[in-house]
Amino acid sequence: MSVARFWRKIPQRYNLIGTQCTTCGRYFFPPRTFCPECRRAGNIVDHKFRGYGTVVTHTVIRTASEQFEQMTPYVLAIVELDEGPRITAQIVCEPEEVFIGMKVTPVFRRIAADGESGVIHYGTKYVPAE
Amino acid sequence: MRDVAVIGVGCTPFGEKWETSFRHLFIEAGALALDDAQVAGEQIDAMYVGNMSAGRFVEQEHIGALIADYAGLASHHIPSTRVEAACSSGGLAFRQAVIAVASGMEDIVVAAGVEKMTDVATGASVDTLAGAADREWEGFVGATFPGLYAMLATDYMHRYPLTREQLAQVAVKNHYNGARNPIAQFQQEITIDTVLKSSLVADPLRLFDCSPITDGAAAVILAPLERAREFTDTPVRVLASAQASDTITLHDRRDISTLDATVAAGRKAFSIAGLTPKDINLVEVHDCFTIAEICAIEDLGFCKKGEAGKLTEDGVTSLHGSIPVNTSGGLKACGHPVGATGIKQVYEVVQQLRGEAGKRQVSGAKIGMTHNVGGTGATVAVHILGV
Numbered sequence: 001m002s003v004a005r006f007w008r009k010i011p012q013r014y015n016l017i018g019t020q021c022t023t024c025g026r027y028f029f030p031p032r033t034f035c036p037e038c039r040r041a042g043n044i045v046d047h048k049f050r051g052y053g054t055v056v057t058h059t060v061i062r063t064a065s066e067q068f069e070q071m072t073p074y075v076l077a078i079v080e081l082d083e084g085p086r087i088t089a090q091i092v093c094e095p096e097e098v099f100i101g102m103k104v105t106p107v108f109r110r111i112a113a114d115g116e117s118g119v120i121h122y123g124t125k126y127v128p129a130e
Numbered sequence: 131m132r133d134v135a136v137i138g139v140g141c142t143p144f145g146e147k148w149e150t151s152f153r154h155l156f157i158e159a160g161a162l163a164l165d166d167a168q169v170a171g172e173q174i175d176a177m178y179v180g181n182m183s184a185g186r187f188v189e190q191e192h193i194g195a196l197i198a199d200y201a202g203l204a205s206h207h208i209p210s211t212r213v214e215a216a217c218s219s220g221g222l223a224f225r226q227a228v229i230a231v232a233s234g235m236e237d238i239v240v241a242a243g244v245e246k247m248t249d250v251a252t253g254a255s256v257d258t259l260a261g262a263a264d265r266e267w268e269g270f271v272g273a274t275f276p277g278l279y280a281m282l283a284t285d286y287m288h289r290y291p292l293t294r295e296q297l298a299q300v301a302v303k304n305h306y307n308g309a310r311n312p313i314a315q316f317q318q319e320i321t322i323d324t325v326l327k328s329s330l331v332a333d334p335l336r337l338f339d340c341s342p343i344t345d346g347a348a349a350v351i352l353a354p355l356e357r358a359r360e361f362t363d364t365p366v367r368v369l370a371s372a373q374a375s376d377t378i379t380l381h382d383r384r385d386i387s388t389l390d391a392t393v394a395a396g397r398k399a400f401s402i403a404g405l406t407p408k409d410i411n412l413v414e415v416h417d418c419f420t421i422a423e424i425c426a427i428e429d430l431g432f433c434k435k436g437e438a439g440k441l442t443e444d445g446v447t448s449l450h451g452s453i454p455v456n457t458s459g460g461l462k463a464c465g466h467p468v469g470a471t472g473i474k475q476v477y478e479v480v481q482q483l484r485g486e487a488g489k490r491q492v493s494g495a496k497i498g499m500t501h502n503v504g505g506t507g508a509t510v511a512v513h514i515l516g517v
Contacts (some may be wrong), residue, residue, distance in 0.1 A: 001270070009266065013270075027306070030266065030267045039328075044183070048214045050323075055284070056381075057281040057282070057283055057284045057285035057288070057386055058281060058283045058329070058335050058424070059277050059280035059283075059284060059332045059335075060332065061273075061331050061332050061333075062255075062275055062329070062331055062332060062333070062334040063256070063273060063274065063276065063331045063332070064256070064272060064274060065253055065256045065257035065260055065269075065272075065274055066253040066254065067257075067272075068272045069253060071272070073322060076271070076273055076277050076281065077270060077281070077499060078281055078380065078381045086381040086382065087267065087381055088268045088271055088273050088278075088379065088380070089271055090271055090272055093403050095333070097173065099149055100284070100285075100288050111271060111272070112270075112272070113420065121270070125271075
């Protein structure tokens with residue numbers, strides 16, 4: 001991933017800045033600039049998500065792509081944010097700890113590095129809330 | 131709209147073909163199909179080629195022209211178009227060819243698919259396949275393609291009665307069929323134990339729940355039905371062609387365990403053909419992972435949600451069951467050269483409907499279906515063929 005491609009998404013990846021359609025009230029993360037419900041009648045504004053959520057489903061990645069090979073095994077989950085949207089994220093916990101319905105809290109973490117001399121990608125992972 | 135028929139089919143053996151290049155894979159399949167249809171190259175009006183990622187697998191783009199060139203058709207200047215929709219590229223190429231013939235724009239059209247996956251290392255291949263999902267919001271955080279289907283499986287097994295053994299039986303059945311298919315990548319039968327003792331890839335999915343990395347190509351020749359008998363005594367009619375889309379990410383789906391695009395494309399195909407699931411004699415579904423076959427059987431309407439595990443355990447989907455699923459061995463045992471898979475499914479159904487499927491022949495097969503999925507369900511192509 002090029003430096004510019006990572007850089008332009010820093011507000012979203014670091015601070016969970018998504019969007020909301022003020023016409024229908026729906027929240028979007030990752031951000032959408034076009035509301036699928038209201039379409040052109042929609043009005044999209046930025047929204048900072050609190051980040052708290054619940055694990056909807058999960059897995060443990062044991063065979064990863066090149067950038068993540070050294071981190072295996074790691075827990076991956078779909079998290080439903082309290083505002084409604086669902087996102088895919090890593091959960092920082094032991095493989096046997098994760099479960100459906102687990103409450104989670106966002107943390108700022110290193111996600112991966114773009115090779116040995118490339119930029120380090122930071123972003124949001126989750127930890128068990130309890 | 132004109133009725134459309136398949137007049138010829140060809141497919142390379144699937145596998146790790148170190149000695150064969152991208153372009154030669156395609157030419158091998160194309161030549162077999164032309165030979166089967168008794169069509170000369172200069173009679174071809176157009177070509178549609180399904181391919182997911184020649185750009186990343188062999189660093190080659192612009193493959194429509196490349197393939198027409200190496201097929202010896204450069205001087206004929208026919209339109210040759212690449213079609214891309216990740217793992218459903220082949221199914222969409224077939225559909226584009228059907229549309230071209232049905233519309234009356236073209237007469238003799240090649241629908242093909244090709245993927246050369248083994249010229250890059252496994253890690254690079256896994257990363258390329260992750261591009262079938264959302265790179266920014268799934269791949270970026272470490273989601274692999276098996277990982278996404280594993281999360282689907284976790285959700286499914288939490289909500290419906292599916293045992294780990296029933297899931298393994300999907301792979302056992304598909305290897306049984308693959309052992310009877312001379313083009314299959316894996317022609318060995320396995321047991322439930324083989325699956326359960328294989329290494330975990332992404333919990334709960336193990337190595338033998340996953341389709342392999344494969345090189346291969348397949349091609350079929352289409353013609354208007356009214357001209358089909360000029361070329362063959364055994365034309366196979368295209369009774370329906372349907373395609374549907376859904377969200378690119380798994381997490382944005384209405385229901386993680388239901389592929390709504392499969393439901394939509396399946397219903398539309400049945401409606402176009404005026405048929406129901408009971409009329410289908412065999413179906414090739416997109417079993418990129420064992421859980422994907424379970425979902426496909428249900429989402430296409432062959433049983434209710436939550437029943438496919440029991441159906442598989444009871445042998446209903448086996449070669450001699452009432453609705454044989456993946457007689458070719460499916461993606462699991464026949465192999466999954468991603469862009470070629472959708473065309474290979476048509477190849478298998480055509481062989482079955484002509485009664486040429488040898489040891490895996492479904493007796494009296496008259497109507498068959500293909501189901502080809504892109505990504506985790508963002509694109510689905512469904513076709514119904516009949517004799």
